[in-house]
Amino acid sequence: MRIIGTLPQDPRPWSERRDGALADTTMRTTIGLVTRRLHLARQHVYRDFPMGETDRLRSVKDKREAIKNLDTLLAEFRRSVEDHGGHTYLASRAGDAVDIVRTIAKTAGVRRVVKTKSMATEEIELNQGLIASGIEVVETDLGEYIIQRAGEKPSHILAPAAHKNRAAVQQLFQWDARNARMEPPESDDPAILTRYARERLRQEFLQADMGITGGNFLVAETGSVVIITNEGNADMVTSLPPILVSVVGVEKILTDWQSLMHIIQQPAMNGVGQRLSSYTTIVSGIRAKDGVEGPQAWHVVLVDNGRTALQNSRYEDVLSCIRCGACLNACPVFREIGGHAYGSVYSGPIGIVETSLLTDLRVLPELSSVACTMCHACADACPMDIDLPGHIVSLRKEKVERHRTAKGADLTYRWWARQWATAKGYRRTIRMARFGQRVYRKHGLLQSGPGLASGWFQTRTMPPVAGQTFGEWWSKTRGGEGNEHGGK
């Protein structure tokens, strides 16, 4: 049976989300800067480290193969984790995953949780679920901490708080310091703001009863969860609290240690243009009996939420995504509107595709039409060779076939296509436009149009249809004189 996933959804319509993003100059400046810089860094790292390309090609092959054998590998992974003292769970739906984590926390009497950044937990809205049960959840990635304090959502997979400037962060931290009875940061210098966060979060790490991480890779052969960060918060979360819960999408599976050796550098190379991120943490078991670090209890929650439904479909390669963010950094649309406008958890080209696919076009089906210019920059950037533009075209087609587009748009385009399918129909629409345009004409230009067309005119004008078009002039002056261009 096909499991259809669920994703959080911004209730605002696309036009509002888009206009909101375009009006946010802080976000646009930072996102513009960060995406271009990371995109360039990615090109440089491949140039200076040719082995990265060999590894990448090998990883594409490994990952495709692992997805083909997903069921077997997940079973092997679970066995390996359990052999090393861990517990595993398979959550078919987002809500199931939240229930599992909540039960683990409640059973152990957990009151404070520290978390690393994890898109999977954003996807299942884990924080809301735990907070509703009276458990305190603290995000420890600096960017995530900032937006958690502000009650917002991440605007970039790797730079979640890219829409906040230093003044806004200082204000948030001053308020946060009052609540925590700490010295507030004395200026808005990013180094000082970061030092405040270090001291503030240090207490949380040491006091937390439970740590929650995501995972970049799962190794079936060894039962390992691999977590990559630049801040080192995953090292705190995996070594300090007595209970560790790793919430990871099933598609993060790798067959064996060999595959890990090839793919381990790819997230950093493609995401931030480094050969490796500052910290790579590999969790493969629980704390030794007489040990003082690492989890005493380790739970791995494997999340499906619509993923396995893509197996054996034309979209199967999407499950190879390593969440590096390279397609976001390359995308001209993302560079302008940032992540929030996409309206769910995943943004950029991969967001367009995954939001529609995980939810079987139930959530934000407009994305493939509104947030892509078909420039193919994402296809060049994707290290896993995912056919992002091909999928976007295919989703547009599927959307029309399955009547998932807005009724008005559907009827308009069908009517338009029928008219312009013949020369006669085309000429008829021109005559109609000439007649109708009077209402929309101002200062000699068309400033708006009826129905759907009005959207097009929001940022553009157009010369009006001439009193006599070239075609009309031609048939009037040369038509019927037997020359080859006809005009009948």
Next chain:
Amino acid sequence: MVENDALVQQFVIRWEAMGGRSYLANGREQLRRACQHAVGDVIWKQSSKGAPYTVVYWNNPDVPDLDWSAIDSEGVKVTWVPWANTGEIRQITAGSFLGVTGCAWAASSTGSVALYSAPETGLLPSVLTPYHLILVPRENLVETVGEGLERIPRNPLPPLVKIITGPSMTADIEGILVTGVHGPGQVIAVIYEV
């Protein structure tokens, strides 16, 4: 050995490119002097913070016994605490300014060092302190992270393996790079041969 020299050179270039600092030491005396210098340097950097200065170090063969407790910095009192599996070590480490550890291997093409968690080789001195000093014997150098991963004992795997490639860093505020967000803001490698 030429090959090893090339690995050392490459490691230093990559490690420093990622923001790490490094020392090369040949023989026990140079190693001791390098460590003494590194400790003095970080104390000098910390000077505004004031004493006490506590260092937690691995008390196992990965860290050569250099008579650590005799190392101080121009009269500044340094307390040297060997890593041990006791309840208090966590708080002591959290309050220390420097962690001294060895490493299982170091990869030169990425400038990375790897640590395995075990009762005598705790990871916390590489996590909780603002500075981290890592002793890297030359023979522990490999070329790639892949080669390093291959070296990790598989049956069973250490419960936690950590690969460090530079200091803890973030660019989450306006894309500006800041080091020392959660883990050490400065990592110092001493590559040595005794």
